[in-house]
Amino acid sequence: MLTWGHFAFLGVFMPLEIDIDPSEVVTPSQAAARLGVPASTVRTWISRRDDVQPLGTIGRYNVYDYRVLARVEAEMRYTPDSDVA
Numbered sequence: 001m002l003t004w005g006h007f008a009f010l011g012v013f014m015p016l017e018i019d020i021d022p023s024e025v026v027t028p029s030q031a032a033a034r035l036g037v038p039a040s041t042v043r044t045w046i047s048r049r050d051d052v053q054p055l056g057t058i059g060r061y062n063v064y065d066y067r068v069l070a071r072v073e074a075e076m077r078y079t080p081d082s083d084v085a
Contacts, residue, residue: 020065025066026066027062028043031069049072052069
């Protein structure tokens with residue numbers, strides 16, 4: 001059973017079971033600034049991937065785990081060498 005609590009530091013409503021550093025809770029725009037990509041790109045990743053879910057909200061903004069978005073960004077940039085003999 002999932003219980004909801006108040007993440008008091010940022011005013012984020014999210015499950016109590018989540019153990020995350022408050023500095024890792026970001027909006028798509030904040031993640032984009034850290035990753036050096038346009039905010040629209042981060043929003044596209046979020047909408048296309050089932051494994052990226054919001055942690056909760058700050059006001060009307062969804063917030064995400066920065067580590068998850070950084071992993072997605074690394075996966076998007078990874079291109080295997082097909083010319084390796």
